[in-house]
Amino acid sequence: MPSVRLVNVTKRYGEITAVEGINLEVEDGEYLCIIGPSGCGKTTLIKCISGIIEPTEGEIYIDGELMNGVPIQERGVGYVFQEIALFPHMDVYDNVSYGPRVKGWDASRMRRLVDEMLNMMALRDRMHDYPMELSGGARQKAAVARALSSGSLLLLLDEPLGALDVKVRIALRRELRRMVKELGLTAIHVTHDQEEAMAISDRIAVMRAGRIVEVGTPQDLYLNPRRLFTANFVGEANFMVGEVAGSSGGEVEVRVNGEPIYSVRSSLLSSGDVLDGGRVVAAIRPEFVVMEGTDGMNSGFGGLTDGCGASWGGRVRSEAFLGSMVRYEVEADNGVLVAVKLPSLSVGSGFRVGSRVTLTFPPRHVLLYPYPPEGLERAISIE
Amino acid sequence: MPSIRLVDVTKRFGDITALDRVNLEIEDGEYVCVLGPTGSGKTTLLRLIAGVIKPTEGEIYIDGEPASRIPPQERNAAYLPQQYALFPHMRVIDNVAFGPMAKGLSREEAYEISKRMLEMTRLAWRMNSYPHELSGGMQQRLALARALASGAELLLLDEPLGALDARLRVELRYRLRELVKDEGLTAIHVTHDQEEAMAISDRIVVLRDGRIQQEGRPIEVYREPNSIFVANFVGGANFLEGFVHRRLNGSSIIQLRGGLRVRVLDTRFNLGERVVVAIREEATGIVPSSLKSKGGRGNLLPGRVRDISFLGSVVVYEVELVNGEVLNSKVPIQMDHGRFRVGDEVLLSLNPEHLRVYPYPPIGLYRELEAV
Structure with a gap:
């Protein structure tokens, strides 16, 4: 039953620090994703866990055992890369049975396991095909099946779906999660x-510039991000710099370019920040902004906003149809540009570029952060 | 002011027909996206317009003039291929300023334009770097900035955001559209x-196997896909096979597998005809099974929640119907009350207004959906 623990893991290449002071615990049976912008060190980190790279400092434990110095083939991990590593001269069956075969399993036991993997990955029809005869999706499934049949209880996946088309990627991520959970x-x-x-993970670790910024469930990171960087990187958010103008009963009023916005979500602020005049950043996801036409047309969720929140006037500057959602950019009268996302079924073609609208920010969806010392731009920058 | 017209354009490479009698008009100032799976002819179409290759048959007109008479360099087009080449010995800013300076602008003017484009592609901070010091995504943004700064009135962009991380790709598409529109x-x-x-285009052209499968405004293509292929490729949907069980006044009853039935407003199909019914995931409503007693009128299909995916702005419920088919119901986060759990009995509500009906594909539904 593998759990994984990283203690102060650092990897340096000469002057460059790829990952620094990583502490992370992954529980037995957990599905954890590591995300972050390119160059953040996520691939280096997973290579450290697999044993492809030896960390400069720190310890890596798998199942409580120290792995430093243990070669990759003795760590009991199944590894899947973005660049598919199937043996080109073997058909799917031989690829998938490779692990058990080299381990000297008897034929019937091997056959049972491989059959099960091929069934789970819906690859039975393709088992006598060679890698080059397969679509990208099928090849990647075969690579996953091979990693699973190796008998490893710890699966390390580096962009396993990265090279695939959207449709295949969405279908495969479901299967992947299901397999991992079914096989424990x-x-x-x-x-x-x-x-x-x-979609796929129990918890997500967000990385940036070699460090872990925040770890949490998908819901945590999306609905209650503790860091500005997370709020921007995981889904879209509107960020507005303002000053605290007062607070009462857990509700904080912030002035953004002269207009008020209210929040009941100020737990990240210190008592010093909440003092009147304290500089803060208010954040709200585009889909939580309520937009109403001045002609009484609305986005359909007016009734769902608890507490009225602040309302700003503005004008629609752009409209983008995204399929299930429509995204608007609204220039508020105080000069702030606000992104708004509405379910497309609820809007029809009601709002037009140039329309006058009213924006409401429900206080329970407005998150407040202390103004970052490095400035907002730097704090949320993806590079 | 470039407008483009393709008349019966066919392109063959040996035995392979990459494009097959394509007719297309693109207006001056329009933002058109060409969408299609790998191998559908998208890149060939772009290369023909750029003049990199010539049509086997048919003619392309640029501003009314046959393109065969206009050499590529005189088409006033900036072509950004997937395999672009940067100037390795030039700094980022000089890569971008190269085009404007070649057109006779002073260094100051060229730098001013270049900085604006680097600003837009979020690369201004790497202005003094050399291409090999940039990541793949940054190199692509540089190539895009260079194309934008060239002063060309026609942009031909082949997957210009393809190498970028998801988060940045989404951000840049809005800025790119804004710039194209602002500059006309x-x-x-x-x-x-x-x-x-x-998100980015005024009009979408969907290609399949070298032919235009559908074109129109994004909302039109999304709301009224003319085929299973387009419904599946653009946006995705739930697909159910069945046959016409009854024809009524203004609607038809489709019998699905396992005896389930739905009412549709499309009456083009004959009694007994084999069809596929499609509905968008966000139009597939999920309601508690206790609503059953009131039912009857709407299309309420019983099933059980098999999986729940939290995707941020939406929550997707995967529901297995009593007939074994699996459908997705996509609920916007602002409307999700989190009241369903895995294993719960539920009803899926398929509003007839959102149901589309297609002829059963000759190669079978499964194979047809694989075609993307």
């Missing part, structure tokens, strides 16, 4: 795709 | 990302 494996999965991470 | 440019943008295509 532990999985650590690196991806640059936030939606994939949310 | 015409853009043809090839992508396999359907959300990007919808």
Whole structure:
């Protein structure tokens, strides 16, 4: 039953520090995703866990055992790369049975396991095909099946779906999670795709510039991000710099370019920040902003906003149809540009570029952060 | 002011027909996205317009003049291929300023334009770096900035955001559209990302096997896909096979597997005809099974929640119907009350207004859906 524990893991290449002071615990049976912008160190970290890279400092434990110095083949991990590593001269069956075969399993036991993997991955029809005859999706499934049949209880996945088309990626991520859960494996999965991470994992570790910024469930990171960087990187958010103008009964009023916005979510602020005039950042997801036309047309959720929140006037500057959602950019009268996302079924074609609208920010969806010392731009920058 | 017209354009490479009798008009100032799976002919279409290759048959007109008479360099087009080449010995800013300076602008003017484009592509802070010091995503943004700064009125962009991380790709698509519109440019943008295509374009052209399968405004293509292929490729949907069980006045009853039935408003199909019913995931409502007693009128299909995916702005419920088919119900986060759990008995509500009906595909539904 593999659990994984990283203690102060650092990897340096000469002057460059790829990952620094990483502390992370992955429980037995957990599916954890590591996300972050390119160059953040996520691939280096997973390579440290697999044993491909030896950390400069720190310890790596798998199942309570110290792994430093233990070669990759003795760590009991199944590893899947973005660049598919199937043996090109073997068909799917031989690829998938490779692990058990080299371990000298008897034929019937091997056959049972491989059959089960091929069934689970819906690859039975393709078992006599060679890798080059397969679609990208099928090849990646075969790579996963091979990693699973190796008998490893810890699966390490580095962008396993990265090279695939969207449709295949969405279908495969479901299967992957289902397999991991059915087989009771532990999985650590690196991806640059936030939606994939949310869909597939129990918890997500967000990395930036070699460090872990925040770890939490998808819901935590999306609905209650503790860091500005997370709020921006995991899903879209509106950020507004303002000053505290007062607080009462847990509700804080912030002035943004002269207009008020209210929040009941100020737990990240220190008592010093809440003093009148304290500089803070208010954040709200585009889909939580309520937009109403001045002609009485609305986004359909007016009734759901508890507490009225602040309302700003504004004008629609752009409209983008995204399929299930429509995204608007509204220039508020105080000069702030606000992104708003509405379910497309609820809007029809009601709002037009140039329309006058009213924006309401429900206080329970407005998160407040202390103004970052490095400035807002730097704090949320993806690079 | 570039407008483009393709008349019966066919392109063959040996035995392979990459494009087959394509007719297309692109207006001055329009932002058109060409969308399609790998191998559908998207890149060939762009290369023909750029003049890199010539049509086997048919003619392309640029501003009314046959393109065969206009050499590529005189088309006033900036072509950004997937395999672009940067100037390795030039700094980022000089890579971008190269085009404007070649057109006779002073260094100051060229730098000013270049900085604006680097600002837009979020690369201004790497202005003094050399291309090999940049990540793959940054190199692509540099190539895009260079194309934008060239002063061309026609942009031909082949997957211009393809190498970027998801988060930045989403951000840049809005800035790219804004810039094209502000400058009054015409853009043809090839992508396999359907959300990007919808978000950025005035019009989408969906290609399949070298032919135009559908074209129209994003909302039209999304709301009224003319085929299973387009419904599946643009946005995705739930698909159910069945046959016409009864024909009524203004609606038909479709019998699905396992004896389930739904009412549809499409009456084009004959009694007994084999069909596929499609509905968008966000139009597939999920309600508690206790609503059953009041039912009857709407299309309420019983099932059980098999999986729940929290995707941030939406929550997706995967529901297995009593007939074994699996459908997704996508609920916007602001409307999700989190009241369903895995294993719960529920009803899926398929509003007839949102149901589309298609002829059963000759190659079978499964194979047809694999075609993307």
